[in-house]
Amino acid sequence: MSTKRHLWLGLLAIVLFGVVFFVPFAFILFTAAKTQTEAGELQFSLPTTWALLQNLKDALAARDYMLIIAFINSIVLTVVSVAVLVVLSAMVAYVAQRRQSRWSGLVNFLVLCGLIIPPAVVPTVWVLQSLGLFKTLTGLIFVEIAFGLAFCVLLFRAFIASIPRDLDEAAIIDGASPTRLFFKIIFPLLRSVMVTVIIVQSVAIFNDFANPLYFLPGDENATVQLTVFNFQSQFNTQYNLLFADILLITIPPLLLFLFLNKRIVEGMTAGAVKG
Amino acid sequence: MSTEVEAPPSGRPAITTPAPPARRKKSPYPYWFYLPAAVIFFVFFVVPTFSSFFFSLTRWDLSTWEFIGLDNYVAFFQESALITGLRNTLIYAVVTCGLKVVLGMLLALLLTSQIMARGLLRSVVFFPVLVSTIGVGLTFTVLMDPSNGLINKSLALVGINGPAWLVDPKFALLSVALVDVWKGVGLATVIFIAGIVSIPREYFEASATDGASAVQRFWKIILPLSRPAITTVIILALIGGLRSFDLIWAMTRGGPGFTSDVIASVIYKQYQAGFYGLSTAGNVVLFLLVTAIVFPLFRFLTSREVDQ
Numbered sequence: 001m002s003t004k005r006h007l008w009l010g011l012l013a014i015v016l017f018g019v020v021f022f023v024p025f026a027f028i029l030f031t032a033a034k035t036q037t038e039a040g041e042l043q044f045s046l047p048t049t050w051a052l053l054q055n056l057k058d059a060l061a062a063r064d065y066m067l068i069i070a071f072i073n074s075i076v077l078t079v080v081s082v083a084v085l086v087v088l089s090a091m092v093a094y095v096a097q098r099r100q101s102r103w104s105g106l107v108n109f110l111v112l113c114g115l116i117i118p119p120a121v122v123p124t125v126w127v128l129q130s131l132g133l134f135k136t137l138t139g140l141i142f143v144e145i146a147f148g149l150a151f152c153v154l155l156f157r158a159f160i161a162s163i164p165r166d167l168d169e170a171a172i173i174d175g176a177s178p179t180r181l182f183f184k185i186i187f188p189l190l191r192s193v194m195v196t197v198i199i200v201q202s203v204a205i206f207n208d209f210a211n212p213l214y215f216l217p218g219d220e221n222a223t224v225q226l227t228v229f230n231f232q233s234q235f236n237t238q239y240n241l242l243f244a245d246i247l248l249i250t251i252p253p254l255l256l257f258l259f260l261n262k263r264i265v266e267g268m269t270a271g272a273v274k275g
Numbered sequence: 276m277s278t279e280v281e282a283p284p285s286g287r288p289a290i291t292t293p294a295p296p297a298r299r300k301k302s303p304y305p306y307w308f309y310l311p312a313a314v315i316f317f318v319f320f321v322v323p324t325f326s327s328f329f330f331s332l333t334r335w336d337l338s339t340w341e342f343i344g345l346d347n348y349v350a351f352f353q354e355s356a357l358i359t360g361l362r363n364t365l366i367y368a369v370v371t372c373g374l375k376v377v378l379g380m381l382l383a384l385l386l387t388s389q390i391m392a393r394g395l396l397r398s399v400v401f402f403p404v405l406v407s408t409i410g411v412g413l414t415f416t417v418l419m420d421p422s423n424g425l426i427n428k429s430l431a432l433v434g435i436n437g438p439a440w441l442v443d444p445k446f447a448l449l450s451v452a453l454v455d456v457w458k459g460v461g462l463a464t465v466i467f468i469a470g471i472v473s474i475p476r477e478y479f480e481a482s483a484t485d486g487a488s489a490v491q492r493f494w495k496i497i498l499p500l501s502r503p504a505i506t507t508v509i510i511l512a513l514i515g516g517l518r519s520f521d522l523i524w525a526m527t528r529g530g531p532g533f534t535s536d537v538i539a540s541v542i543y544k545q546y547q548a549g550f551y552g553l554s555t556a557g558n559v560v561l562f563l564l565v566t567a568i569v570f571p572l573f574r575f576l577t578s579r580e581v582d583q
Binding site for chain 1: 301302303304305309311312313316318321322324326330337389390391397398400401402410413414417420423424425457465468469514518520524539542543546551555558565566570
C-alpha cells in the first residue's frame with residue numbers, strides 16, 4: 001500500500017515539478033524560435049514556423065555584434081577574476097588555517113564582514129576613478145575579486161584543515177621553501193575544492209548584473225547580462241530576439257549544470273551542514 | 276636556545292646550531308601570503324565601506340565634496356518614496372526568507388523520501404539557481420502579463436481571475452518575491468537535503484522501533500538535528516533578500532510608481548540621478564539594516580546550537 005502511495009506521490013511530484021520548473025524554460029525556447037509577430041503574442045505554444053537559428057543570428061548581430069563583444073568581455077572577466085581568486089584565496093586560507101595567531105582572528109572577522117556587508121557602491125566608483133580604473137574591465141575584475149574573496153577563503157580553509165600537517169613537515173625537512181611547499185605540494189592537493197570554487201564563482205560572476213552596471217557602464221563595455229535590455233523597449237519589444245538572447249546567456253550555466261551538477265551542489269552545501 | 280649559547284668548545288662546532296634560529300625566524304607559513312589578497316580587499320572593499328560613512332555626510336560629485344552633516348539622512352527619511360523602499364526591503368527579505376525555508380524544507384523532505392526519479396527532481400529544482408537572474412526576471416515579467424501572460428491564462432482556465440501581478444501596486448513587490456523564491460528555493464532545498472542526509476540512521480531506526488509517526492519524526496528528529504542547515508538557509512536568504520537588486524530591477528524597476536522600490540534600487544536611482552551623497556546614505560542605511568539584523572540573528576541561532 002505504501003509503495004502504491006509512493007508511486008502516486010512520485011508521479012504527482014514529477015508533473016508538478018515539470019509545470020513549475022520546466023515550463024518557464026520551454027517558454028524561453030519556444031519564444032526564441034518564433035517570428036517577431038508571433039512572439040509578440042506572448043503565448044505558450046509551439047512556434048508555427050521555427051526561426052530559431054535566424055533569431056539567434058539576429059540577436060548576436062544586433063547593435064554591431066554587441067552580444068558577441070559582450071560574450072568576450074564576460075568570458076575574460078570571469079576567467080581572469082576566477083583564476084586570481086583561486087590563487088589568492090587559497091594562499092590566505094592556507095596561512096590562516098596553518099598559522100594560528102592574532103592575524104587569523106582578523107582574517108576570520110574580515111571574511112565574515114565580506115560575506116555579510118553590502119558593498120558601498122558610489123565610494124567604490126570613487127576609488128576606481130581615483131585609480132583610473134573606472135569603466136575599465138581591469139577595474140571590474142578587481143572589484144569582483146574583492147567581493148568574492150570571503151566566500152572562497154571560507155571554502156578553502158575548511159578543506160585545508162583536512163590536509164595533514166605531517167605532509168608540510170616532511171616537505172620542510174626535505175628542504176622545501178615556503179613558496180615551494182605551498183605551490184608544489186599543498187596547492188595541487190586542493191583540486192577537488194578548487195573545482196567547486198571555480199564553478200560557484202564562475203556562475204556568480206558570469207551572471208553578475210549589478211557590478212557591471214555600476215562599474216563598467218557603456219555599450220562598448222557591455223557584459224552579457226546587460227545586453228538583454230537591448231531588445232526591450234517601452235513600445236516595441238522584440239520578444240523573439242529578447243528570448244534568443246536569454247537562451248544564449250543561459251547556455252553556459254546549462255552546460256556546467258549538465259556536466260558538473262554534483263560538484264556544484266557539493267560546493268554550495270559545503271560548510272552549511274557542519275556549521 | 277640555551278644550549279646554543281653554550282656552544283661545545285670542541286673543534287667541531289655542531290652543524291645543527293645555526294639551523295634552529297633560522298627556522299624560528301622563518302615560519303613555513305609566511306604572512307606575505309596574505310598580502311596580495313589583503314591589498315585588493317582593502318582597496319576595493321574596506322576603503323569604500325569606511326569612506327561611505329564619511330561621504331554619506333556630504334554633497335559630492337566624486338571629486339569635490341561639501342560637508343552637510345546629517346542632511347542626506349534627513350532627506351532620506353523624509354521622502355516617502357524612500358521610506359517605502361526601507362519598508363519594502365524588510366517585507367521582501369522576510370517573505371522570501373520565510374517561503375524559502377518552508378518550501379525548501381518541504382521539498383527536501385519529499386526529495387529524501389523514497390520517490391521515483393529523485394535525482395532528476397533534485398536537479399530540476401536546483402537548476403534555476405544557476406540561471407541568470409535577469410533572464411529569469413524578464414521571462415517571468417512576460418509570464419505574469421495581466422491579460423496575455425501564461426499564468427493568468429492558466430488561472431482563467433480553472434475559473435480564477437488572476438491578479439495584475441507586476442502592474443498592480445498591491446501585488447508588484449510580492450510578485451517579484453515569488454519569482455525570487457522560485458529561483459532560489461533550489462539552494463535552500465539542497466542545503467536541507469545535505470542536512471537531513473547527514474543525520475545518523477540510528478535515530479530513524481530507533482524512532483521506528485518506538486513507533487513514532489512521520490510527523491513526530493519530523494518535529495523531534497529532523498528539525499532539531501538539521502539546525503545548522505536551517506541556520507545557514509535563514510542567514511543566506513536574509514542577506515540575499517535585504518541586498519536584492521537584480522530581480523527587482525529586471526521586473527519592475529521599483530514600479531509602478533515607487534511601490535516595489537527597495538533600498539538597493541533606491542541607491543541605484545539616486546546614483547543615476549547624480550545624488551551621490553544621498554545614494555551613499557542609502558548604502559549606509561542598508562549596511563546598518565543588514566548588520567543589525569544578521570549579526571544578532573547569527574549569534575542567536577548559533578548560540579542555541581551550542582546549548583544542545
